[in-house]
Amino acid sequence: MTPAARLSGAIDLLCAIQNAPRRPADATANAFFRERRYIGGGDRRAISTIVWDVLRSWRRLHWHFSDLTGAISPRLLSAASLIFRGESMDQVRLIFSGDRYAPSPLTSREDIALKKLEGRSLSNAKQPRAVRLEYPDWIEPVLAETFGNRLEAEMEALLEAPTLDLRVNLLKGTRDSAIAALRKESLPAEATELSPWGMRLDGRQPVTAAQAFRDGLVEIQDEGSQLVVLAADAKSEHRVLDYCAGAGGKTLALAMTMENRGHIVACDVHEKRLEGAVKRLRRAGVHNVERHLLTSGDKWAKRRAGSFDRVLVDAPCSGTGTWRRNPDARLRLTKTDIEELLVKQAEILDRAASLVKPGGRMIYATCSLLAQENGNQIAAFLKRRSDYRLLSGDEMPSTLPEKLRERGSFALTPKQDGTDGFFACVMERAVEKKDDAT
Structure with a gap:
């Protein structure tokens, strides 16, 4: 899939998530991809990365559009996410070309709203703390009870993309043998620091397609x-x-x-x-x-x-x-x-x-x-x-x-x-x- 086609897929998935607000996003995503088996593994991971970046920035993205009348659509949020990742307005307009599989061209409303974001940062000192750190307003006293003056640092860590953690199955091998097997399949796992069974990979990786996973040598577990x-x-x-x-x-x-x-x-x-x-x-x-x-x-x-x-x-x-x-x-x-x-x-x-x-x-x-x-x-x-x-x-x-x-x-x-x-x-x-x- 082209980058534009992947963005179209991400917008469609965001719409599906928005239309099922009480359903976990990963469940919606699983159903979305099951219905579209023609989307390959690499494209699924790319689409999911776009979607989860938007979800991870949801309150901050909406804050930047707080003076905009009307609904804030998934395509507008996706375009804004591109800009905050460093894409120029000219590049965003090219992606929203309306060509085959690409999102339709930006409307004048969308273009004007997005143009204002150039040069801005996603996080802003003017944002309320709950917005900047992406948690509901009502939960702040509860978080403060837990973390005290560590609240901001702990919540900032929760904004980062997670690692992918695995556990060796000692019924079938050792952690060292599991790491070696994964590396043979271009999955550069490293031993975790706390768990004697754990291995860690950066970001989204095709672990379930690996032989070590299919053979039961490794399991996905934080x-x-x-x-x-x-x-x-x-x-x-x-x-x-x-x-x-x-x-x-x-x-x-x-x-x-x-x-x-x-x-x-x-x-x-x-x-x-x-x-x-x-x-x-x-x-x-x-x-x-x-x-x-x-x-x-x-x-x-x-x-x-x-x-x-x-x-x-x-x-x-x-x-x-x-x-x-x-x-x-x-x-x-x-x-x-x-x-x-x-x-x-x-x-x-x-x-x-x-x-x-x-x-x-x-x-x-x-x-x-x-x-x-x-x-x-x-x-x-x-x-x-x-x-x-x-x-x-x-x-x-x-x-x-x-x-x-x-x-x-x-x-x-x-x-x-x-x-x-x-x-x-x-x-x-x-x-x-x-x-x-x-």
Whole structure:
């Protein structure tokens, strides 16, 4: 595809995203490309890069058009993004030529609005902080509670394009062998600093087409997510419950740490997500996992109360820690969403707690940056459940990096750690004391 045709595709995808405001952009993009299988891998990546650049700059782009009457269209935002990347107005007019597969020519309204942007910077000191740092106005006090005077630096890091992190599958090889295999396919992976299993690539790369991925030697998984699994410290003799398993990313890593032994139950309330795990489990060579769909009125949990050595609760959350990857999530998140999530997280914690056997551990994790969903949520849980305690730092798994073993919980951010934003804590259930015989 020509650059102009790619821009047309990006504008079409932005329109599709705008027309489904409550649907995650990546889900819309996946459907968009499935319906257009004629678009090759390189063109898909180029189109996605344009779209995600616009989404990552959404509030700032709109601020520059604040004096413009009428709707701000995806094509106007895309053209503005080109200018802020250094294209001249003459170059933009050439791209909007109306030739075959190219966007139609700029209207006089668009031309005048875009001409005013020449020489400007996307970020501007006159922009309100929430606009300049691309987060909703209402969330600023919540972010300030978490970060204090680090707020601006942390939010600026979330504006950067994310890396692509991979995890080696130790059931099939070593990290060194995985890196070598990827490099043979022109994928220059480097070992991550914190996770002993992690590898990192810059930007969007065709990893799923690589033989190492097809053979199950590597999986796509953020380094922070890998560290959550390390915190679980699951052993080959354990019975483990992945309570909010989704499509099984952490389930796969747990199976690896357990050397494909023991027993894992992967639960979720979404049947399609659990079904999506089947192919991944098969590709990874994992066979110690049982899947279970959680349904209303299900007595499964009651029958298995107190039977798991480890229960991982990867709780539904605001996803604020993934804003680098999912910039559209900033636009969808509301105060009501947070309020509802806090209730749901507490309910899930209470249900999952009953499944941990005495002496066993529950690991609570989110990909949120917000204290409300993380430390505050755990503090409230520990007040409700006197039979649980937070591990001390010296009880945390020795496989974790030293800086994450200072206490029984840790928080990761893109600014400090180069990962997505994650929170994890490890709690242990007390062993029931038996009364002495009289």
